[in-house]
Amino acid sequence: MQQFPEHLLSGYRNFMSGRYNDERDRYRTLAEAGQNPHTLVVACCDSRAAPETIFDCGPGELFVVRNVANMVPPYEPDGQYHATSAAIEFAVQALKIPNIVIMGHGRCGGIKAALDPDMEPLSPGDFIGKWMGLVRPAADQIQSNDLMTASERQTALERVSIRNSISNLRTFPYVRALEEQGKVLLHGAWFDISTGELWIMDAKTGDFGRPSDRSAAPLEDSEPAA
Template structure:
Protein backbone atom coordinates (compact mmCIF):
# COMPACT_ATOMS: atom_id res chain seq x y z
CA UNK A 1 0.00 0.00 0.00
CA UNK A 2 1.05 3.59 -0.51
CA UNK A 3 -0.33 7.10 -0.16
CA UNK A 4 1.26 8.58 -3.27
CA UNK A 5 -1.08 11.23 -4.81
CA UNK A 6 -3.47 9.57 -7.24
CA UNK A 7 -3.53 12.63 -9.53
CA UNK A 8 0.23 12.31 -10.04
CA UNK A 9 -0.03 8.64 -10.92
CA UNK A 10 -2.86 9.44 -13.31
CA UNK A 11 -0.77 12.19 -14.88
CA UNK A 12 2.17 9.82 -15.27
CA UNK A 13 -0.08 7.29 -16.99
CA UNK A 14 -1.21 10.00 -19.40
CA UNK A 15 2.42 10.94 -20.00
CA UNK A 16 3.35 7.35 -20.85
CA UNK A 17 0.40 7.02 -23.22
CA UNK A 18 0.93 10.38 -24.90
CA UNK A 19 4.00 12.59 -24.77
CA UNK A 20 6.40 9.78 -23.92
CA UNK A 21 5.42 7.86 -27.02
CA UNK A 22 5.96 10.96 -29.15
CA UNK A 23 9.33 11.82 -27.59
CA UNK A 24 10.63 8.37 -26.64
CA UNK A 25 13.65 8.49 -28.91
CA UNK A 26 14.61 11.96 -27.76
CA UNK A 27 14.41 10.93 -24.11
CA UNK A 28 16.56 7.89 -24.78
CA UNK A 29 19.13 10.05 -26.54
CA UNK A 30 19.15 12.47 -23.61
CA UNK A 31 19.61 9.58 -21.20
CA UNK A 32 22.66 8.28 -23.05
CA UNK A 33 24.25 11.50 -24.32
CA UNK A 34 23.41 13.79 -21.40
CA UNK A 35 21.80 17.21 -21.45
CA UNK A 36 22.97 20.23 -23.43
CA UNK A 37 20.41 23.02 -22.95
CA UNK A 38 21.43 26.47 -24.15
CA UNK A 39 19.21 28.48 -21.81
CA UNK A 40 18.85 28.60 -18.03
CA UNK A 41 15.62 29.97 -16.58
CA UNK A 42 15.60 31.26 -13.01
CA UNK A 43 11.91 31.30 -12.14
CA UNK A 44 9.56 31.33 -9.18
CA UNK A 45 8.24 28.12 -7.59
CA UNK A 46 4.69 29.37 -8.18
CA UNK A 47 2.73 26.51 -9.75
CA UNK A 48 1.04 28.89 -12.20
CA UNK A 49 4.22 30.04 -13.92
CA UNK A 50 6.04 26.95 -15.17
CA UNK A 51 8.78 27.89 -17.68
CA UNK A 52 8.37 24.68 -19.68
CA UNK A 53 4.71 25.58 -20.24
CA UNK A 54 5.32 29.26 -20.96
CA UNK A 55 8.02 28.55 -23.56
CA UNK A 56 6.50 25.30 -24.86
CA UNK A 57 9.80 23.53 -24.21
CA UNK A 58 10.49 19.84 -24.53
CA UNK A 59 12.80 17.64 -22.44
CA UNK A 60 16.42 18.74 -22.43
CA UNK A 61 15.72 22.20 -23.85
CA UNK A 62 15.73 24.32 -20.67
CA UNK A 63 17.80 24.17 -17.49
CA UNK A 64 15.30 25.43 -14.92
CA UNK A 65 15.95 26.70 -11.41
CA UNK A 66 12.91 27.65 -9.35
CA UNK A 67 12.89 29.32 -5.96
CA UNK A 68 10.66 31.70 -4.02
CA UNK A 69 10.23 34.91 -6.05
CA UNK A 70 12.98 33.97 -8.55
CA UNK A 71 15.67 35.69 -6.49
CA UNK A 72 19.40 35.51 -7.14
CA UNK A 73 21.75 36.20 -4.21
CA UNK A 74 25.12 37.85 -4.57
CA UNK A 75 28.22 35.70 -5.04
CA UNK A 76 29.07 34.39 -1.57
CA UNK A 77 31.80 31.72 -1.52
CA UNK A 78 31.64 31.52 2.29
CA UNK A 79 31.46 27.76 2.78
CA UNK A 80 27.69 27.81 3.24
CA UNK A 81 25.11 25.79 1.35
CA UNK A 82 23.75 27.84 -1.53
CA UNK A 83 21.28 25.99 -3.75
CA UNK A 84 20.64 28.81 -6.21
CA UNK A 85 24.33 29.62 -6.56
CA UNK A 86 25.14 25.92 -7.05
CA UNK A 87 22.66 25.70 -9.92
CA UNK A 88 24.10 28.83 -11.55
CA UNK A 89 27.62 27.45 -11.19
CA UNK A 90 26.63 24.14 -12.79
CA UNK A 91 24.75 25.80 -15.64
CA UNK A 92 27.57 28.16 -16.53
CA UNK A 93 30.66 26.09 -15.74
CA UNK A 94 29.49 22.57 -16.63
CA UNK A 95 26.73 23.04 -19.21
CA UNK A 96 28.23 26.14 -20.89
CA UNK A 97 24.84 27.83 -20.93
CA UNK A 98 24.60 30.67 -23.45
CA UNK A 99 21.60 32.49 -21.95
CA UNK A 100 20.34 33.08 -18.42
CA UNK A 101 16.80 34.42 -18.05
CA UNK A 102 15.57 35.73 -14.71
CA UNK A 103 11.79 35.46 -15.05
CA UNK A 104 9.35 36.94 -12.56
CA UNK A 105 5.58 36.87 -12.75
CA UNK A 106 2.46 38.76 -11.74
CA UNK A 107 0.78 38.17 -8.38
CA UNK A 108 3.95 36.73 -6.84
CA UNK A 109 3.35 35.69 -3.23
CA UNK A 110 6.96 36.25 -2.19
CA UNK A 111 6.95 39.80 -3.51
CA UNK A 112 3.59 40.44 -1.84
CA UNK A 113 5.08 39.30 1.47
CA UNK A 114 8.13 41.53 1.02
CA UNK A 115 5.89 44.56 0.43
CA UNK A 116 3.66 43.85 3.43
CA UNK A 117 4.98 45.71 6.49
CA UNK A 118 2.74 43.54 8.67
CA UNK A 119 3.85 40.20 7.21
CA UNK A 120 3.93 37.52 9.89
CA UNK A 121 6.27 34.58 9.66
CA UNK A 122 4.61 31.26 8.81
CA UNK A 123 7.04 29.41 11.06
CA UNK A 124 9.68 30.06 13.72
CA UNK A 125 12.37 29.52 11.09
CA UNK A 126 11.02 32.44 9.02
CA UNK A 127 12.76 31.08 5.94
CA UNK A 128 10.57 33.16 3.61
CA UNK A 129 11.26 36.41 5.48
CA UNK A 130 14.99 35.77 5.56
CA UNK A 131 15.04 34.81 1.89
CA UNK A 132 13.12 37.90 0.81
CA UNK A 133 15.39 40.12 2.92
CA UNK A 134 17.96 40.01 0.12
CA UNK A 135 15.83 42.70 -1.53
CA UNK A 136 17.07 45.05 1.18
CA UNK A 137 15.29 48.39 1.42
CA UNK A 138 13.72 48.20 -2.03
CA UNK A 139 10.24 47.08 -0.82
CA UNK A 140 10.03 49.75 1.88
CA UNK A 141 11.23 52.44 -0.51
CA UNK A 142 8.56 51.49 -3.02
CA UNK A 143 5.96 51.21 -0.29
CA UNK A 144 6.44 54.87 0.55
CA UNK A 145 5.09 55.90 -2.86
CA UNK A 146 1.46 56.72 -2.08
CA UNK A 147 0.71 57.57 -5.73
CA UNK A 148 0.71 53.87 -6.66
CA UNK A 149 -2.15 51.46 -6.05
CA UNK A 150 -1.32 48.17 -4.33
CA UNK A 151 -1.50 46.35 -7.68
CA UNK A 152 0.80 48.88 -9.37
CA UNK A 153 3.18 48.67 -6.45
CA UNK A 154 3.33 44.89 -6.65
CA UNK A 155 3.93 44.83 -10.41
CA UNK A 156 6.65 47.46 -10.05
CA UNK A 157 8.34 45.49 -7.25
CA UNK A 158 8.20 42.27 -9.26
CA UNK A 159 10.06 43.98 -12.09
CA UNK A 160 12.48 45.86 -9.84
CA UNK A 161 13.29 42.53 -8.19
CA UNK A 162 14.19 41.04 -11.58
CA UNK A 163 16.64 43.89 -12.20
CA UNK A 164 18.04 43.41 -8.69
CA UNK A 165 18.56 39.69 -9.29
CA UNK A 166 20.33 40.39 -12.57
CA UNK A 167 22.60 42.85 -10.77
CA UNK A 168 23.37 40.14 -8.18
CA UNK A 169 23.93 37.57 -10.93
CA UNK A 170 26.65 39.75 -12.39
CA UNK A 171 28.58 39.58 -9.09
CA UNK A 172 29.45 35.97 -10.03
CA UNK A 173 32.93 36.43 -11.57
CA UNK A 174 32.46 33.86 -14.33
CA UNK A 175 29.08 35.30 -15.28
CA UNK A 176 30.53 38.80 -15.60
CA UNK A 177 33.55 37.50 -17.51
CA UNK A 178 31.58 35.45 -20.02
CA UNK A 179 29.03 38.21 -20.51
CA UNK A 180 31.84 40.67 -21.26
CA UNK A 181 33.24 38.19 -23.79
CA UNK A 182 29.85 37.89 -25.45
CA UNK A 183 29.54 34.13 -24.89
CA UNK A 184 26.84 34.50 -22.23
CA UNK A 185 23.81 36.76 -22.31
CA UNK A 186 21.69 37.70 -19.29
CA UNK A 187 18.02 38.55 -19.74
CA UNK A 188 15.01 39.62 -17.69
CA UNK A 189 11.39 38.61 -18.28
CA UNK A 190 8.03 38.98 -16.55
CA UNK A 191 5.00 36.77 -17.14
CA UNK A 192 1.40 37.84 -16.53
CA UNK A 193 -0.49 34.77 -15.30
CA UNK A 194 -3.96 36.10 -16.08
CA UNK A 195 -3.27 37.12 -19.71
CA UNK A 196 -0.26 34.87 -20.52
CA UNK A 197 1.59 37.98 -21.74
CA UNK A 198 5.37 37.84 -21.69
CA UNK A 199 7.28 41.05 -21.13
CA UNK A 200 11.05 41.14 -21.67
CA UNK A 201 13.63 43.56 -20.35
CA UNK A 202 15.39 45.75 -22.89
CA UNK A 203 18.94 47.11 -22.61
CA UNK A 204 17.70 50.12 -20.62
CA UNK A 205 15.99 47.92 -18.04
CA UNK A 206 12.46 48.70 -19.27
CA UNK A 207 9.95 45.90 -19.82
CA UNK A 208 8.45 45.68 -23.29
CA UNK A 209 6.17 43.33 -25.21
CA UNK A 210 8.27 41.51 -27.85
CA UNK A 211 7.04 40.85 -31.35
CA UNK A 212 6.19 37.17 -31.73
Protein backbone atom coordinates in the same frame (compact mmCIF):
# COMPACT_ATOMS: atom_id res chain seq x y z
CA MET B 1 1.40 2.03 3.56
CA GLN B 2 0.87 5.66 2.55
CA GLN B 3 -0.78 5.95 -0.84
CA PHE B 4 0.97 7.96 -3.54
CA PRO B 5 -1.31 10.71 -4.93
CA GLU B 6 -3.52 9.06 -7.55
CA HIS B 7 -3.74 12.16 -9.74
CA LEU B 8 0.05 12.06 -10.13
CA LEU B 9 -0.02 8.41 -11.11
CA SER B 10 -2.78 9.14 -13.59
CA GLY B 11 -0.74 11.98 -15.03
CA TYR B 12 2.29 9.72 -15.30
CA ARG B 13 0.29 7.13 -17.23
CA ASN B 14 -0.90 9.85 -19.61
CA PHE B 15 2.69 11.04 -20.00
CA MET B 16 3.95 7.55 -20.87
CA SER B 17 1.21 6.89 -23.40
CA GLY B 18 1.39 10.41 -24.84
CA ARG B 19 4.45 12.64 -24.79
CA TYR B 20 7.01 10.00 -23.83
CA ASN B 21 5.72 7.64 -26.47
CA ASP B 22 5.88 10.42 -29.08
CA GLU B 23 9.40 11.48 -28.06
CA ARG B 24 10.86 8.14 -27.00
CA ASP B 25 13.93 8.48 -29.22
CA ARG B 26 14.65 11.96 -27.89
CA TYR B 27 14.51 10.77 -24.29
CA ARG B 28 16.84 7.87 -25.09
CA THR B 29 19.30 10.22 -26.77
CA LEU B 30 19.22 12.56 -23.77
CA ALA B 31 19.82 9.62 -21.45
CA GLU B 32 22.80 8.37 -23.43
CA ALA B 33 24.39 11.64 -24.59
CA GLY B 34 23.52 13.85 -21.63
CA GLN B 35 21.77 17.18 -21.56
CA ASN B 36 22.64 20.26 -23.60
CA PRO B 37 20.02 22.90 -22.72
CA HIS B 38 20.15 26.23 -24.51
CA THR B 39 18.80 28.35 -21.65
CA LEU B 40 19.01 28.58 -17.87
CA VAL B 41 15.77 29.95 -16.43
CA VAL B 42 15.56 31.17 -12.85
CA ALA B 43 11.83 31.08 -12.14
CA CYS B 44 9.46 31.26 -9.20
CA CYS B 45 8.16 28.21 -7.34
CA ASP B 46 4.64 29.41 -8.11
CA SER B 47 2.69 26.54 -9.67
CA ARG B 48 1.06 28.92 -12.16
CA ALA B 49 4.30 30.01 -13.83
CA ALA B 50 6.10 26.93 -15.14
CA PRO B 51 8.75 27.94 -17.73
CA GLU B 52 8.54 24.67 -19.68
CA THR B 53 4.83 25.29 -20.22
CA ILE B 54 5.07 29.03 -20.93
CA PHE B 55 7.87 28.61 -23.49
CA ASP B 56 6.48 25.31 -24.86
CA CYS B 57 9.83 23.57 -24.49
CA GLY B 58 10.49 19.86 -24.68
CA PRO B 59 12.83 17.68 -22.63
CA GLY B 60 16.44 18.79 -22.55
CA GLU B 61 15.82 22.36 -23.74
CA LEU B 62 15.68 24.31 -20.47
CA PHE B 63 17.72 24.08 -17.27
CA VAL B 64 15.27 25.43 -14.70
CA VAL B 65 15.97 26.70 -11.20
CA ARG B 66 12.89 27.59 -9.17
CA ASN B 67 12.81 29.40 -5.85
CA VAL B 68 10.55 31.84 -4.03
CA ALA B 69 10.18 34.98 -6.18
CA ASN B 70 12.72 33.85 -8.83
CA MET B 71 15.65 35.59 -7.16
CA VAL B 72 19.41 35.27 -7.53
CA PRO B 73 21.44 36.04 -4.41
CA PRO B 74 24.83 37.76 -4.67
CA TYR B 75 27.95 35.66 -5.01
CA GLU B 76 28.90 34.53 -1.48
CA PRO B 77 31.56 31.77 -1.30
CA ASP B 78 31.19 31.51 2.48
CA GLY B 79 30.98 27.74 2.88
CA GLN B 80 27.23 27.78 3.56
CA TYR B 81 24.50 26.04 1.57
CA HIS B 82 23.54 27.96 -1.59
CA ALA B 83 21.16 25.97 -3.79
CA THR B 84 20.51 28.64 -6.42
CA SER B 85 24.19 29.56 -6.65
CA ALA B 86 25.11 25.88 -7.01
CA ALA B 87 22.65 25.48 -9.89
CA ILE B 88 24.00 28.59 -11.62
CA GLU B 89 27.54 27.30 -11.20
CA PHE B 90 26.65 23.95 -12.77
CA ALA B 91 24.65 25.51 -15.61
CA VAL B 92 27.34 27.99 -16.57
CA GLN B 93 30.54 26.15 -15.74
CA ALA B 94 29.63 22.54 -16.55
CA LEU B 95 26.84 22.77 -19.13
CA LYS B 96 28.16 25.97 -20.80
CA ILE B 97 24.64 27.37 -21.19
CA PRO B 98 24.80 30.63 -23.19
CA ASN B 99 21.52 32.25 -22.08
CA ILE B 100 20.30 33.05 -18.56
CA VAL B 101 16.73 34.27 -18.09
CA ILE B 102 15.35 35.68 -14.85
CA MET B 103 11.60 35.15 -15.23
CA GLY B 104 9.25 36.89 -12.84
CA HIS B 105 5.46 36.88 -12.89
CA GLY B 106 2.44 38.82 -11.76
CA ARG B 107 0.76 38.27 -8.38
CA CYS B 108 3.92 36.79 -6.89
CA GLY B 109 3.34 35.76 -3.28
CA GLY B 110 6.95 36.34 -2.26
CA ILE B 111 6.93 39.87 -3.62
CA LYS B 112 3.62 40.54 -1.90
CA ALA B 113 5.16 39.40 1.39
CA ALA B 114 8.15 41.68 0.88
CA LEU B 115 5.80 44.65 0.54
CA ASP B 116 3.76 43.82 3.64
CA PRO B 117 5.37 45.30 6.79
CA ASP B 118 2.88 43.40 8.98
CA MET B 119 3.55 39.98 7.49
CA GLU B 120 4.09 37.43 10.26
CA PRO B 121 6.68 34.64 9.86
CA LEU B 122 5.19 31.33 8.73
CA SER B 123 7.57 29.46 11.01
CA PRO B 124 10.18 30.28 13.68
CA GLY B 125 12.88 30.07 11.01
CA ASP B 126 11.21 32.77 8.88
CA PHE B 127 12.99 31.43 5.80
CA ILE B 128 10.79 33.40 3.41
CA GLY B 129 11.29 36.63 5.34
CA LYS B 130 15.06 36.25 5.29
CA TRP B 131 15.07 35.27 1.62
CA MET B 132 12.94 38.26 0.63
CA GLY B 133 15.44 40.45 2.46
CA LEU B 134 17.32 40.37 -0.85
CA VAL B 135 14.90 43.02 -2.13
CA ARG B 136 14.16 44.75 1.19
CA PRO B 137 15.75 48.14 0.27
CA ALA B 138 13.73 48.36 -2.95
CA ALA B 139 10.58 47.11 -1.21
CA ASP B 140 10.86 49.83 1.44
CA GLN B 141 11.21 52.56 -1.19
CA ILE B 142 8.31 51.29 -3.27
CA GLN B 143 6.06 50.68 -0.29
CA SER B 144 6.48 54.29 0.82
CA ASN B 145 5.16 55.61 -2.51
CA ASP B 146 1.59 56.68 -1.71
CA LEU B 147 0.92 57.75 -5.30
CA MET B 148 0.87 54.11 -6.44
CA THR B 149 -1.87 51.58 -5.82
CA ALA B 150 -1.08 48.28 -4.09
CA SER B 151 -1.13 46.39 -7.40
CA GLU B 152 1.12 48.99 -9.04
CA ARG B 153 3.61 48.70 -6.18
CA GLN B 154 3.66 44.94 -6.51
CA THR B 155 4.15 45.11 -10.27
CA ALA B 156 6.96 47.60 -9.81
CA LEU B 157 8.81 45.45 -7.28
CA GLU B 158 8.38 42.34 -9.43
CA ARG B 159 10.26 44.18 -12.22
CA VAL B 160 12.84 45.77 -9.94
CA SER B 161 13.53 42.35 -8.42
CA ILE B 162 14.31 40.96 -11.88
CA ARG B 163 16.81 43.74 -12.50
CA ASN B 164 18.26 43.19 -9.03
CA SER B 165 18.79 39.49 -9.75
CA ILE B 166 20.55 40.29 -13.01
CA SER B 167 22.84 42.65 -11.10
CA ASN B 168 23.52 39.88 -8.59
CA LEU B 169 24.35 37.48 -11.43
CA ARG B 170 27.16 39.82 -12.41
CA THR B 171 28.72 39.41 -8.96
CA PHE B 172 29.56 35.82 -9.95
CA PRO B 173 33.08 36.21 -11.41
CA TYR B 174 32.64 33.58 -14.13
CA VAL B 175 29.25 34.96 -15.21
CA ARG B 176 30.64 38.49 -15.43
CA ALA B 177 33.70 37.30 -17.37
CA LEU B 178 31.68 35.24 -19.84
CA GLU B 179 29.21 38.08 -20.38
CA GLU B 180 32.06 40.46 -21.14
CA GLN B 181 33.36 37.93 -23.68
CA GLY B 182 29.93 37.65 -25.28
CA LYS B 183 29.62 33.97 -24.34
CA VAL B 184 26.74 34.43 -21.89
CA LEU B 185 23.71 36.68 -22.34
CA LEU B 186 21.54 37.82 -19.42
CA HIS B 187 17.82 38.36 -19.95
CA GLY B 188 14.83 39.50 -17.91
CA ALA B 189 11.21 38.50 -18.48
CA TRP B 190 7.88 38.89 -16.71
CA PHE B 191 4.78 36.76 -17.27
CA ASP B 192 1.26 38.01 -16.61
CA ILE B 193 -0.68 35.02 -15.33
CA SER B 194 -4.06 36.65 -15.87
CA THR B 195 -3.55 37.56 -19.55
CA GLY B 196 -0.75 35.25 -20.67
CA GLU B 197 1.33 38.23 -21.81
CA LEU B 198 5.10 37.98 -21.73
CA TRP B 199 7.11 41.16 -21.15
CA ILE B 200 10.82 41.23 -22.04
CA MET B 201 13.42 43.46 -20.39
CA ASP B 202 15.48 45.68 -22.67
CA ALA B 203 19.12 44.85 -21.89
CA LYS B 204 20.25 48.46 -22.32
CA THR B 205 17.49 50.46 -20.64
CA GLY B 206 15.98 47.94 -18.22
CA ASP B 207 12.48 48.82 -19.49
CA PHE B 208 9.98 46.04 -20.11
CA GLY B 209 7.98 45.69 -23.32
CA ARG B 210 5.98 43.06 -25.14
CA PRO B 211 8.00 41.17 -27.81
CA SER B 212 5.55 42.28 -30.50
CA ASP B 213 5.96 45.93 -29.55
CA ARG B 214 9.48 46.50 -28.23
CA SER B 215 9.20 50.23 -29.01
CA ALA B 216 6.34 50.68 -26.55
CA ALA B 217 6.56 53.03 -23.59
CA PRO B 218 8.23 51.74 -20.40
CA LEU B 219 6.26 49.06 -18.58
CA GLU B 220 5.61 51.16 -15.49
CA ASP B 221 3.73 53.70 -17.64
CA SER B 222 1.73 51.40 -19.86
CA GLU B 223 1.25 47.89 -18.49
CA PRO B 224 -1.96 46.44 -17.07
CA ALA B 225 -2.15 46.10 -13.29
CA ALA B 226 -0.82 42.81 -11.95
